[in-house]
Amino acid sequence: MSSLFLTSYCMRYTPSAWHLGMGDMQIMPGSRHRPPMKRPMWIIVLVSLVSMLLICAYVYPPRSHSACYVFSSRGCKAFTDWLPPIPAREYTDAEIASRVVIKEILSMPPTQSRNPKLAFMFLTRGSLPFEMLWDKFFHGHEGRFSVYVHASKERPIHVSRYFVNQDIHSEKVIWGKISMVDAEKRLLAHALKDPDNQHFVLLSDSCVPLYKFDHVYNYLMYTNISYVDSFEDPGPHGNGRYSEHMLPEIEMSDFRKGAQWFSMKRQHALIVMADNLYYSKFKDYCKPGLEGRNCIADEHYLPTFFHIIDPGGIANWSVTHVDWSEAKWHPKSYRAQDVNFELLKNITSIDVSVHVTSDERKERQVRPCLWNGMQRPCYLFARKFYPEAVDNLMFLFSNYPTI
Numbered sequence: 001m002s003s004l005f006l007t008s009y010c011m012r013y014t015p016s017a018w019h020l021g022m023g024d025m026q027i028m029p030g031s032r033h034r035p036p037m038k039r040p041m042w043i044i045v046l047v048s049l050v051s052m053l054l055i056c057a058y059v060y061p062p063r064s065h066s067a068c069y070v071f072s073s074r075g076c077k078a079f080t081d082w083l084p085p086i087p088a089r090e091y092t093d094a095e096i097a098s099r100v101v102i103k104e105i106l107s108m109p110p111t112q113s114r115n116p117k118l119a120f121m122f123l124t125r126g127s128l129p130f131e132m133l134w135d136k137f138f139h140g141h142e143g144r145f146s147v148y149v150h151a152s153k154e155r156p157i158h159v160s161r162y163f164v165n166q167d168i169h170s171e172k173v174i175w176g177k178i179s180m181v182d183a184e185k186r187l188l189a190h191a192l193k194d195p196d197n198q199h200f201v202l203l204s205d206s207c208v209p210l211y212k213f214d215h216v217y218n219y220l221m222y223t224n225i226s227y228v229d230s231f232e233d234p235g236p237h238g239n240g241r242y243s244e245h246m247l248p249e250i251e252m253s254d255f256r257k258g259a260q261w262f263s264m265k266r267q268h269a270l271i272v273m274a275d276n277l278y279y280s281k282f283k284d285y286c287k288p289g290l291e292g293r294n295c296i297a298d299e300h301y302l303p304t305f306f307h308i309i310d311p312g313g314i315a316n317w318s319v320t321h322v323d324w325s326e327a328k329w330h331p332k333s334y335r336a337q338d339v340n341f342e343l344l345k346n347i348t349s350i351d352v353s354v355h356v357t358s359d360e361r362k363e364r365q366v367r368p369c370l371w372n373g374m375q376r377p378c379y380l381f382a383r384k385f386y387p388e389a390v391d392n393l394m395f396l397f398s399n400y401p402t403i
């Protein structure tokens with residue numbers, strides 16, 4: 001029964017090996033005429049079947065668990081481990097080079113720092129409406145964080161000492177284009193210069209913190225993954241933006257979507273710096289209006305990149321909350337009157353991540369938010385708030401010990 005099973009397995013997946021086997025069978029009858037070897041035909045057939053099976057099993061090791069039971073469930077892992085892995089296709093030179101660098105960076109032990117810091121990277125147009133709220137958030141925690149501001153439109157006027165002189169060189173950012181990703185990379189590069197920075201958070205000018213500093217620090221510093229939002233959307237706003245020019249390195253089945261507001265550990269930030277291969281694919285083939293598609297580089301590059309190179313190393317959700325429930329072109333923005341303790345309580349009690357596909361099925365993908373394997377609330381920051389909400393936020397932040 002088991003040989004029959006594997007023979008059909010071979011026939012389905014390895015036509016060339018099957019023909020090889022048939023060839024062997026045709027040669028075998030010749031040896032039958034040697035006098036000492038007179039044996040019934042069935043032994044020869046059996047022997048050739050068994051050798052075919054072995055050749056087949058060697059060249060095409062069973063990779064699914066259903067095929068494994070032939071070799072017993074315990075022997076299976078060792079058996080497949082012993083065989084070289086077979087890639088689905090041959091990697092390009094650029095891919096081999098890229099993978100070897102990424103693998104090396106991922107296998108390095110994290111750099112030890114006696115004074116680990118969180119890097120807060122603000123991607124803004126100009127001045128930050130919530131700078132005084134952040135000032136309150138940072139106060140008393142000097143030495144455990146760094147601040148970087150990339151202002152793409154006008155030079156910000158800073159009102160908090162934590163932000164003064166923290167502007168980095170900036171360039172114009174065009175919505176949807178790779179210049180948005182370039183600004184993110186510029187922030188990462190500047191933040192990486194400080195070896196104490198161990199975790200890197202990207203924030204916008206409409207983002208606010210949901211907790212006190214210590215909570216955010218412990219959540220991000222003691223996690224073993226990066227919070228990069230990433231999900232598969234078969235609809236027009238997901239795979240509909242994919243271009244076959246991204247082949248062979250990026251197949252449609254690897255194309256992902258996610259919000260740009262990430263937080264990542266140092267190794268992942270380094271990998272983003274090291275990548276040129278996947279980056280250039282998005283630079284050239286993911287932009288608004290290209291071949292009738294509206295591809296938004298910052299919504300697809302990092303979600304796809306991490307899905308390909310380190311899928312288990314990212315959470316697949318972002319620690320920055322945003323409310324898309326109104327299903328409009330823009331997310332819900334909170335006015336002063338919307339901001340109260342109940343709103344913040346609601347946001348900070350969410351402990352599942354929800355993604356909705358953009359096809360007609362509108363499938364809701366709901367997953368628990370796991371922090372080092374434990375289910376915990378997902379969000380540390382939230383957007384989008386109108387500047388007028390600042391007073392209410394400052395009041396809540398000062399008066400509620402839990403926030």
Ligand SMILES: *[C@@H]1O[C@H](CO)[C@@H](O)[C@H](O)[C@H]1NC(C)=O
Pocket residue numbers: 225307311312313314315316
């Ligand atoms: C994120 O999603 C990928 C599939 O795209 C999965 O392999 C990975 O385990 C997920 N990460 C976590 C932390 O669950």
Ligand SMILES: *[C@@H]1O[C@H](CO)[C@@H](O)[C@H](O)[C@H]1NC(C)=O
Pocket residue numbers: 338342343346
């Ligand atoms: C908080 O959540 C409850 C239950 O989902 C909802 O009824 C209420 O309107 C929410 N409040 C705010 C301020 O969002």
Ligand SMILES: *[C@@H]1O[C@H](CO)[C@@H](O)[C@H](O)[C@H]1NC(C)=O
Pocket residue numbers: 224225312313372373
């Ligand atoms: C992170 O920690 C959890 C719980 O210990 C573990 O299950 C998971 O595999 C770890 N992930 C990585 C990428 O190390």
